[in-house]
Amino acid sequence: MPASSENSGPHWTIRPIGYINSPYKQKFGVARQPGLVPAAQAYIDLSTEFTAECVRGLSDYEYIWVQFIFHATIKDGWQPLIRPPKLGGKEKKxxxxxxxxxxxxxxxxxxxxxxxIECNKQIRLYVSGVDFLDQTPVIDIKPYIPFVEAKPYAHSSFAHERELLTVHWSQHALNQMQFFSLDFEYFQLVNQSLAQDPRPVHQHHTDKVFVMHLGNFDVLFQFRDKTVEVTGLREHVGI
Incomplete structure (x- = not known):
């Protein structure tokens, strides 16, 4: 991966140390920040060259930093100005x-x-509160050290806590939960993901039925004011 623009200096190659298995199978619906959806659980499989020695002592930490590659957006290039969703897509930063x-x-x-952490033939790290797309390449892992890294009173510009939406399940959707033998953890994952309002800014004023591929299922839902209604579930069929 380039460290600078073309012909402007040296370049370095960064290779993945592992890949993430995440319930978020598409960009639509991925938690916008880590920690917002505690029920979003994933695991990181490290490459086989990394043995138990590489994670010795890591289990003594409660949180870890994961550096990764936004692999699904590389083809789109980059932009100098962005319209953050928190600003309603009306202001550029x-x-x-x-x-x-x-x-x-x-x-x-x-x-x-x-x-x-599981240390078998392949090292597997189980993590929660994730905002990773499935099969995200991981390039590094570091322990989180709160006494030097936590700054709870730091000013954070427009990035502030947002109001959560209320999630309601139709009886049909609840019946499908039971039919597919889905557990309370999946129920929580859906609720916490939808409460964050995954819609693109330009679709906030539509009554369309949205579909989010979450785990092995498609979740169908609609928005009504500040309420999200889960209207149905179906097994995801890959194309």
Whole structure:
């Protein structure tokens, strides 16, 4: 991956150390920030060259930083100005003043909770509160150290906590939950993901039925004012 623009200096190659298995199978619906959807659980499979020695002591930390590549947006290039969803898509900010995936080097950084580590033939890290797209390449992992990295009173410009939407399930959707034998964890994942309002800004005034591929299922839902109604579930059929 280039460290600078073409013909402007040296370049370096960064290779993935592993890949993420996430319930978010498409860009639409992915949590906008880590930690907003605690029920979003994933795991990171490290490449087989990395042994248990590489994660010795990591389980002593509750949270970890995960550096990754926004692999699904590389083909779109990058933009110097971004319209952050929090600003209703009406105001532009510089790319380096946002967390947009459309960055010069398409690098991402997320703070996630480390649930446990399995050390078998392949090292697997279970994490929660994720905002990763499935099969995201991981390029580094570091422990989170709160006494030097937590700044709870720092000014954060337009990035502030947003009001959550109320999620309602139709009886039909609840019946399908039971039919597919889906557990409470999936119910929570859907609720927490939809409460964040995953709609693009330009579709906030439509009564269309949205479809989000979450886990192995498609979740169908509609918006009514500040309420989201889950109207149905169906098994996802890949194309």
């Amino acid at each position: 510089g790319v380096f003043a946002t967390r947009s995936p459309h960055r010069p080097n398409h690098l991402g950084l997320s703070l996630v909770k480390l649930e446990r």
